[in-house]
Amino acid sequence: MYPYLILFAAIAVAALFAAPKRHKVWVAAAIVVLLSAAAAAVAVEALCGRQEVVLAEFATGMFGAERLAVDRLSALFLLIIAVASVATVIYSKGYVEHYLERSSSAHIALHYTSLVTLVGSMMTVVMSSGGFSFLMSWELMTIASFLLILFEAERREVRRAALNYLVMMHIGFIFLVIGFVAVYSATGLASFGALSDYFSRHAPLPVVVVFIVGFGMKAGMFPMHVWLPEAHPAAPSHVSAIMSGVMIKTGIYGILRVAAEIESVQTLYVVGIIILFAGIVTGVWGVILAAVENDMKRLLAYSSIENIGVILIGMGIAYIGRAADNDLVAMCGMCGALLHAVNHSLFKTLLFFGAGNIYSKMHSTSLDKMGGLSRHMPVTALLMIVATVAICALPPLNGFVSELLIYLGMFNGVGEGREVLYSVAAIVALSLIGGVVVLAFTKLYGIVFLGSPRSTHVAETSEVDNCRIAAMALPAAMILAIGLLPQYAVRPVVEVAADTIGGDYAIAMAHFTPVLSTLSAIGISLLAVVALLYILKRRAQAGRTVSSSPTWGCGFTALNTRMQYTGESYSEGLENIATSLTQNRVDGRTIDKSEIFPSQHRYDVSHKDKIDRLFAAWWVEAMHRINVGVMRLRTGKINHYIMYALALLAAVMVLTLLNLL
Amino acid sequence: MGAKLLNTLLMLLVALTITGVINRTRAVLAGRKGLRFFQHVMDIGVLLRKGAVYSEVTGILFRIAPCVYLGASLMAFLFVPVADLDPLLSFHGDVVLVAYLLALSRVALILAAMDTGSSFEGMGASREALYGALIEPAIMLAMATLAMFCGYSSLADIFSTARSLDVNLTIVMLLLGYVFIKIMFVEAGRVPVDDPRTHLELTMVHEVMCLDFSGIDLAMIHIGGWLKNAVMAVIAADAVAVAFCFRWELAAPLAVVLAGLSVGITESLRARNKLARNTTYILTITAMSALVLFIGYLLLKNIEIV
Numbered sequence: 001m002y003p004y005l006i007l008f009a010a011i012a013v014a015a016l017f018a019a020p021k022r023h024k025v026w027v028a029a030a031i032v033v034l035l036s037a038a039a040a041a042v043a044v045e046a047l048c049g050r051q052e053v054v055l056a057e058f059a060t061g062m063f064g065a066e067r068l069a070v071d072r073l074s075a076l077f078l079l080i081i082a083v084a085s086v087a088t089v090i091y092s093k094g095y096v097e098h099y100l101e102r103s104s105s106a107h108i109a110l111h112y113t114s115l116v117t118l119v120g121s122m123m124t125v126v127m128s129s130g131g132f133s134f135l136m137s138w139e140l141m142t143i144a145s146f147l148l149i150l151f152e153a154e155r156r157e158v159r160r161a162a163l164n165y166l167v168m169m170h171i172g173f174i175f176l177v178i179g180f181v182a183v184y185s186a187t188g189l190a191s192f193g194a195l196s197d198y199f200s201r202h203a204p205l206p207v208v209v210v211f212i213v214g215f216g217m218k219a220g221m222f223p224m225h226v227w228l229p230e231a232h233p234a235a236p237s238h239v240s241a242i243m244s245g246v247m248i249k250t251g252i253y254g255i256l257r258v259a260a261e262i263e264s265v266q267t268l269y270v271v272g273i274i275i276l277f278a279g280i281v282t283g284v285w286g287v288i289l290a291a292v293e294n295d296m297k298r299l300l301a302y303s304s305i306e307n308i309g310v311i312l313i314g315m316g317i318a319y320i321g322r323a324a325d326n327d328l329v330a331m332c333g334m335c336g337a338l339l340h341a342v343n344h345s346l347f348k349t350l351l352f353f354g355a356g357n358i359y360s361k362m363h364s365t366s367l368d369k370m371g372g373l374s375r376h377m378p379v380t381a382l383l384m385i386v387a388t389v390a391i392c393a394l395p396p397l398n399g400f401v402s403e404l405l406i407y408l409g410m411f412n413g414v415g416e417g418r419e420v421l422y423s424v425a426a427i428v429a430l431s432l433i434g435g436v437v438v439l440a441f442t443k444l445y446g447i448v449f450l451g452s453p454r455s456t457h458v459a460e461t462s463e464v465d466n467c468r469i470a471a472m473a474l475p476a477a478m479i480l481a482i483g484l485l486p487q488y489a490v491r492p493v494v495e496v497a498a499d500t501i502g503g504d505y506a507i508a509m510a511h512f513t514p515v516l517s518t519l520s521a522i523g524i525s526l527l528a529v530v531a532l533l534y535i536l537k538r539r540a541q542a543g544r545t546v547s548s549s550p551t552w553g554c555g556f557t558a559l560n561t562r563m564q565y566t567g568e569s570y571s572e573g574l575e576n577i578a579t580s581l582t583q584n585r586v587d588g589r590t591i592d593k594s595e596i597f598p599s600q601h602r603y604d605v606s607h608k609d610k611i612d613r614l615f616a617a618w619w620v621e622a623m624h625r626i627n628v629g630v631m632r633l634r635t636g637k638i639n640h641y642i643m644y645a646l647a648l649l650a651a652v653m654v655l656t657l658l659n660l661l
Numbered sequence: 662m663g664a665k666l667l668n669t670l671l672m673l674l675v676a677l678t679i680t681g682v683i684n685r686t687r688a689v690l691a692g693r694k695g696l697r698f699f700q701h702v703m704d705i706g707v708l709l710r711k712g713a714v715y716s717e718v719t720g721i722l723f724r725i726a727p728c729v730y731l732g733a734s735l736m737a738f739l740f741v742p743v744a745d746l747d748p749l750l751s752f753h754g755d756v757v758l759v760a761y762l763l764a765l766s767r768v769a770l771i772l773a774a775m776d777t778g779s780s781f782e783g784m785g786a787s788r789e790a791l792y793g794a795l796i797e798p799a800i801m802l803a804m805a806t807l808a809m810f811c812g813y814s815s816l817a818d819i820f821s822t823a824r825s826l827d828v829n830l831t832i833v834m835l836l837l838g839y840v841f842i843k844i845m846f847v848e849a850g851r852v853p854v855d856d857p858r859t860h861l862e863l864t865m866v867h868e869v870m871c872l873d874f875s876g877i878d879l880a881m882i883h884i885g886g887w888l889k890n891a892v893m894a895v896i897a898a899d900a901v902a903v904a905f906c907f908r909w910e911l912a913a914p915l916a917v918v919l920a921g922l923s924v925g926i927t928e929s930l931r932a933r934n935k936l937a938r939n940t941t942y943i944l945t946i947t948a949m950s951a952l953v954l955f956i957g958y959l960l961l962k963n964i965e966i967v
């Protein structure tokens with residue numbers, strides 16, 4: 001197994017470096033498509049067959065025997081990874097083209113090597129049984145994504161964000177190592193399967209919490225989400241897409257794996273409550289910060305945090321339902337959470353691709369420079385409205401289907417009169433998230449694509465190349481398919497959920513099928529009604545005078561485009577309520593009331609996440625000071641270094657003599 | 662099938678008459694003679710015969726938005742039962758769909774308003790998005806209370822089991838009716854949250870978003886608005902009717918009277934809120950909704966123990 005793997009990797013890297021600059025993308029695409037096709041084939045086999053597909057078994061030096069195997073849960077995540085990776089690599093062709101002249105061949109090769117590595121490592125992460133191979137893939141995934149973020153390394157903020165990301169991921173990694181080592185020292189195995197053995201003999205909660213923190217770091221769980229809004233604006237758009245759409249889901253995957261091994265009902269109940277409340281806080285926090293954000297990619301990053309929150313809410317409901325022995329609630333919650341993971345990977349990649357299209361034409365991600373782009377980029381605008389409606393969880397698209405399933409679980413819980421208060425808390429949170437996400441994304445879409453241009457750059461934009469459009473059409477088509485035919489799309493998800501949460505496939509399907517087929521009929525008829533109304537309107541207007549004139553300005557005729565509502569003003573109402581979540585930084589000052597003839601003013605307000613302060617507080621300062629102290633030891637003189645080594649040896653010897661080591 | 666058609670017909674009647682009752686109530690309280698009862702319907706007839714003027718800034722989205730608004734409202738409208746009648750459409754979990762269809766209609770209008778590039782309409786859109794976000798939990802909490810009592814999550818099932826509710830719980834149903842009427846004030850853009858006559862504060866919320874619509878588009882938005890009103894009004898009336906006599910003969914007129922009188926009287930007797938106070942007002946409705954749920958929860962637990 002190993003030799004083949006290394007050979008394959010070596011050939012792939014060699015091909016990437018050897019290929020001419022312009023054709024590297026095709027090499028990368030070939031590798032990614034190959035990997036994805038293989039992964040999809042294995043995934044389909046695992047989903048259709050009744051048992052898991054074992055790909056490889058091997059011994060590791062550290063944690064004993066491990067294997068790469070695909071069960072249903074892995075299969076679902078493999079499919080998510082496969083689809084998004086193919087779309088990403090196709091998209092990257094158009095996106096990277098602009099950089100071909102400026103960048104060296106090695107630079108582009110490194111970028112594509114990292115991209116291929118990221119795809120491969122994500123696949124092994126979801127296939128690994130745990131322990132060494134898992135941690136190895138996990139680390140590889142971090143390093144690869146770190147290099148991908150560094151694409152425009154000449155920009156200072158990019159380096160900062162990437163470093164920030166690397167540090168945070170390693171803090172998470174340490175938690176995972178602690179978790180696996182704890183399990184290994186107790187059971188002699190470090191796989192996910194060994195967890196159930198561990199849980200039955202030891203107090204499970206500490207280890208579960210350690211794993212939740214470790215995986216939550218990757219997933220962007222509150223308060224460990226701060227790397228997301230920093231990393232995404234820094235990374236190229238297709239990298240943001242695959243990181244936000246897929247990579248953070250590996251965190252969710254990890255939590256699912258760990259929680260699946262919990263057998264004790266009490267523990268599951270507590271874990272369910274922890275995950276539910278983590279989800280509620282993550283979701284509400286993420287969505288409110290998304291709504292006040294004025295940078296396109298930061299807004300999308302916060303919305304990813306919000307969606308992780310929604311997934312966690314679904315999972316929390318599922319575990320609480322399982323603990324209360326309510327099969328239907330458990331299945332509804334889990335199916336909703338898993339389907340939402342699938343859905344989010346589709347619409348978030350689409351949204352980031354759209355943001356990339358705009359960035360490559362406008363060279364900015366600031367909302368307040370946009371406006372009226374739908375005239376210049378009609379296809380992007382059309383694909384983005386699909387993503388916007390989907391992410392707002394509105395019928396008839398896929399976001400609604402997954403949220404409906406989660407709601408069904410909660411309403412079932414409420415209807416049965418058990419664990420009512422948890423369900424109600426989740427209902428309130430989910431509906432608030434649903435409401436605010438509408439605000440956030442009408443803001444994004446409205447400010448960017450509608451109205452009139454807010455800067456002169458807009459007039460120079462044009463539609464992007466077909467490659468990128470094709471890459472965007474793939475997720476868009478799947479969004480429509482899941483949204484309009486949910487009764488078929490949900491089947492594999494229900495099977496996976498039945499495996500994961502230990503529910504019954506037949507009962508759940510019997511419950512879902514009538515709901516989802518009605519929903520599908522309603523979705524299609526909604527589209528039909530809208531189309532019919534539009535056609536009737538056009539017919540009726542055919543013989544009448546239909547004229548155009550300037551937008552009505554309430555009698556004021558000297559309107560200019562600067563008077564439009566900006567992103568900042570659009571979310572001002574929410575900002576006034578959510579002051580406790582954000583920290584505002586104001587540059588310049590407003591016009592004073594006593595100024596009769598106002599002079600020219602500059603006023604710039606930006607919002608920062610209050611949690612950021614946690615990572616810029618005294619302890620960062622303290623660490624910095626310690627670092628400075630330690631740096632004094634680095635004198636650059638070889639005799640000093642020899643002395644340090646000697647001192648260390650002496651210390652070890654003394655400690656051994658005193659029996660302390 | 663007959664019951665379903667009757668239900669739809671009744672809903673349609675309710676939708677058409679509420680505005681008439683509101684106008685008449687306001688006229689009577691102001692000592693005016695008032696408009697003809699169906700004047701608003703005739704106005705629509707006029708609008709439907711007109712051409713249109715579109716802003717130069719707008720695109721295709723602006724032209725489709727009214728259709729989405731009307732289509733989504735219409736879909737939501739078909740799920741609501743009038744007391745003991747069956748609605749045309751129904752499935753488990755349709756309470757969620759109804760709430761999200763109303764949200765879809767809102768999104769269509771918000772985006773259309775932003776398409777005009779007008780600062781007024783931007784203001785309206787921003788306010789509508791905020792109020793919509795804040796009222797959503799209130800709707801879902803009220804729906805959750807219904808689901809808790811009846812054990813179902815479709816409006817038809819909820820109200821068909823509601824008539825056998827314990828008498829203690831009917832009090833809570835009355836409170837729920839009150840909450841739904843309050844929600845209707847917000848959703849319909851009525852005083853004290855919004856003012857359809859738009860006496861400035863830069864032309865308020867709902868009306869300002871429709872500034873650039875004309876002709877058939879405007880008619881569609883008006884009709885959609887009536888349908889949305891009817892949805893909330895009939896749900897409120899159903900909740901109240903549970904306490905008395907759960908029959909459509911009572912519930913349908915009750916919906917018209919409840920909605921019409923409460924809006925008419927409120928608009929005649931009080932001024933609208935300052936805009937800055939609206940968020941507090943809406944959050945109070947959410948709090949009220951949560952309170953009703955807790956009262957219901959406590960009562961339900963108590964009954965089980967006895």
